[in-house]
Amino acid sequence: MAVDTVDPAEVAKFEAMAAEWWDPNGKFKPLHMLNPCRLDYICAQVAAEFGRDLAGPAPFEGLRILDIGCGGGLLSEPMARLGAEVTGADAAARNIPVAQAHARQSGLAIDYRHTTAEDLAAAGERFDVVLNMEVVEHVADPQAYLVACQELLKPGGLMVCSTLNRTAKSFAMAILGAEWVMRWLPKGTHDWAKFITPDELYALIGKAGLRPVDRKGMVFNPVAWRWSLSERDLSCNYVTASVKRPEF
Template identity: 65%
Template sequence: MSTIDPAEVEKFAAMSAEWWDPEGAFKPLHGMNPCRLDYITRQIAAEFGCDLTAPRPLEGLRIVDIGCGGGLLCEPMTRLGAEVTGCDAEETSVGVARHHAVEQGLDIDYRATTAEALASEIEPVDVVLAQEVIEHVADPATFVRDCHALLKPGGILILSTLNRTPKSFALAIIGAEWVLRWLPRGTHDWSRFVTPDELAALCEQAGLDVLDRTGMVMAPLSRQWSLSPTDLSVNYMMLARSS
């Protein structure tokens, strides 16, 4: 079964030209990105013994970014030395990502494909990233299994998504889409948000060991994001390891 939801792909196709505009449709992701990168790099460093003070601390690691969009995570991972493959089901976004990488002089393997297809195309990798993706797929359980299939034994999966709580509805739907209009109305469907316990269960059912879950919180006045070990009520990240 394909995990792709055509209606969700169409939403992002309509916004694809704005991927690298920090004031455009993906403004919330640009604001969140430093916080996500902080978590991702620290978890990778802890798992693989990387020295984050080195010029290219992730050299020798292979990373796949599922639902890479315009490459907001692929580019910094590449600059840190990793060999990166970015895949997205939305072809226009992949084209934007390729063009931007060329402009930046970065060698990134971008593919317009799905996680399930990619697993048969490449050798298993050290790290799979799936950021703000699972709430848009048709079958979350299959999606997590497909991500696991991409990993080497001992490899790690890092996910981020939105919790399904009244607070997330108020902030991510009413606030971000209806009032502030940071995102086009209808970008998210609250009923498809995934709680941390649900996501942990999906990981465990796929044969992954959940190692960590951490929240991401935005300060309302400064709009700066930070990691929170206790507040997972809206945005959160999860780390799981392949056995």
């Protein structure tokens, strides 16, 4: 029997903000700012794992990609434009019509569903790539959730997972800075105690049946006012790539 890892309180936070997903100056401004950095990493990892040429017209054609915690579709839409068959899933029901409406306006065919990783896995759904971005710190049981993500991958499939490190810097930036000072996010959006260190995440990923192959920091430069990838600085936001082990 699958474990239900959805945290209703966390879902309620994001349902309350659903209408603002595509407002670059709204409550999801931090994600809009972070998105180019996330996309750079995702595209590089998918291209490397599946031997795709990003200079081609539809480099991800033939790949089935799942965007867990898709929200309004900030990652689903670029993946569809790159040629992938995209499914976007979210436990917050109000996010789905927002994502569907924006996809229609953009002329994109994306399969958006109000569902969970566990329910998709139980239904036998399988994907080449699972995007698991800024979700693991919001679930009730990270280990069970990552097991469900592993089950959703085809053999040799790729999971890209990002989250927040549990450091003084992450508390200062994600909670004090983004929620209290800049007021980009409502107070209480993040719970610092649920942040996960890179070593903890690697251990959870390995135990779930995935083999970690890469991790990088995502670092904000307040002078250039942009995010970039870092080989060394994983002190706040970071992203990992892992592959499904053959025996699972």
